[in-house]
Amino acid sequence: MDTLTADIPADVDDVTLALELTRRAARLATRMRAEGLEGARKTSITDVVTAADHAAEELVESALLRLRPQDGIVGEEGAEAESRSGRTWVIDPVDGTYNFLAGLATWCSALALTQEGEVVLGAVHQDAVDESWVGGRDLPARLNGTGLVPLADLPLAEVCLATYLHPTLLPDDDLRGPWLAAVSQAATVRMFGSASCDLAAVAAGRVGVWAQQAVADWDWLPGAALVRAAGGHAEQVEVRGRAWSVAGRPTAVDEVVAALRSA
Template sequence: MSLAEDAALAARVVRDAGSLAHRMRGEGLSLRNKTSISDVVTEADHAAEELVVRALAAARPGDGVLGEEGAAHDGTSGRTWVIDPVDGTYNFVAGLDWWCSAIALTDGDDLVLGAVHHPATGRTYVGGPGLPTTVDGVPVGPLADRPLAESCLTTYLHPPEYDGEVGAAFSRMVGGAATLRMLGSASMDGTAVASGALHVRCQHSLPPWDELPAAALVLGAGGAVQRIDAAGVTWSAAGAPTAVADVARALVG
């Protein structure tokens, strides 16, 4: 299979997953908390993940899968599809529009591509290190470089972590930004960074389904990604190259 064929498949499955979740939200949902009041899951998360897993099993039977809601299969090809059926579930449940369905493809340790579908606008983003990022097939254009001091940083830190070493590192980072947003969906934040609406994203302890789809889009737009060990956790930054470097310096202190 070609990179173009993988990209088309990724775009299709996230559109289908996002459309299913959007329809289920309109019909009413039950939910439960996972780790906290802001970490929730619904039957739409599970149904959308099952849809993606079935589609991938039919189209790429040798590939593995890793899903936020429990899907896990190693496969035989060395490739793995990383699935986030509903990213931004708190927003999804609350009736806010900043949520999406997202997927990434890895080949061993290499990130191949990411795709994100935003049901509120109907837009689908696809890109990767060797695949210029597009929205509905239109290139987003090269990402403009800028320092953190001239950037809008999108991030999140769970309030109980504001104190201590993690909170201190976070304060150093956000203190260097021109402005700050906490919007509640890591992959949607990545679409905004890749398209230039926001400029850099950074959060700690991101699981692969929250980190990789956005990282692929940012790389496909000419941005940079970096993992930074600071305050006993690993932070994932993606965005304008100079801003990413500034974030890394601020976190380490």
Template sequence: MASPDELLALARDVAREAADLVTERRRHGVEVADTKSSPTDVVTEVDHAAEELIRKRLLEARPGDGFVGEEGAADTSASGITWVVDPIDGTVNFVYGIPQYAVSIAARRGDEVVAGVVVDVVKGECFTATRGGGAHLDGRPVQVRGVVPLAQRLVFTGFSYERDTRVAQAAAVRELLGRVRDVRRLGSAALDLCYLACGRADAYVEEGLHDWDLAAGGLILEEAGGRVGEATGAGGKRCIVAAPAGGFDEFMTAVEDCGFLAS
């Protein structure tokens, strides 16, 4: 049975190769290939090419493993390991040339994520973690920021591609703005979670995440001393709430009070 460190080493090599592919393809221009949940939820041919590369590399190295990718690739696991992959987290940023998008790969044993890597395609930063092994940025250990009063917390968030959910989220953010230092929307959930893990923010809340958005970044955050929780959001979808463990409960209360969650 492969160890988490062995799974991470494979994931890291494949994520970097996929990031190189995304970078090279971006130089030649980008066109939207299709839409998914709404007209604003786009996918490009580069998303498909990166996912195909990742799936091929992982299953060549470990042919009995399962695979779940954002762009639809799926294989059932015979080994107990399933790879959960977002080939480009932040596709809209990628389309517009906004330098905030990442490759995210996680290894899940049963229901537990045991290794994860998020590579910032533009900056080249590589965030990694194994279950029980801590979180790292380019090989250096990272930790969440110390807990500060709610009014001094910088919060990351994101918005759904579906109009009704987005409107509900906007109303909740309006309420939250009066209680915290400020709110940022950067456009990549995986990087938001990693930035929180290394102290670049104090909290995170977003409705509508899928497993591939959360798997690697969530593990990295937990291993850096963060806590990740979920509930049903105001729009009826899965809402992820995250913060340093010591400040999680206070932030969750604020999230509830501001209307992020279903009543």
């Protein structure tokens, strides 16, 4: 797959590299879907993987091995390299694979860069709408090269909350109770099925806040970087022994966390 990224120069900066790799990974997945794909179950009928997931991850991994040989790599589909620099790239080649395979627009390729355990950069490309997002610790969030308006602070009762809870988990009182306590206080609720797309929408102010339990690093870090870079808050808390990730407008985040804890 390095032939698909061979034109990226060795002196490319991290921001440009993240944007290029997410865009190229997503476009490779789009081409492969057009040629015909089938999904294989991972843990459930809605948790699936395709050849495009693996090919897109290989594209990103091969480029990083060439261009950032000292950095570590962690990929959802198994890509792994030890970090010798203190930096690690976290890859989600196709986030929202169920949506991707079904022909829905809400899926993306996402990438995060961490340094000494702290996320410093996130990038997301949603190919169906040709939107490229980037932002990080030292970079205000941008969409297709244009800076985003910093997020205005609003309470939970005035904003949309995006979330996800798999139907099989609804009988679990330790999950359902806190989840219902949080969503019942929002102005409205949406489930889109792609954490990084959701969090990019939060960074843009399209969604007010996002909350989900048991989120993997590749689903959390790229979008958390974007939300913070747009002036929002992103934090992880433990409630009844479960880890919850919450990001969005500061007051709304505080209110979601309080609702989760009070349930």
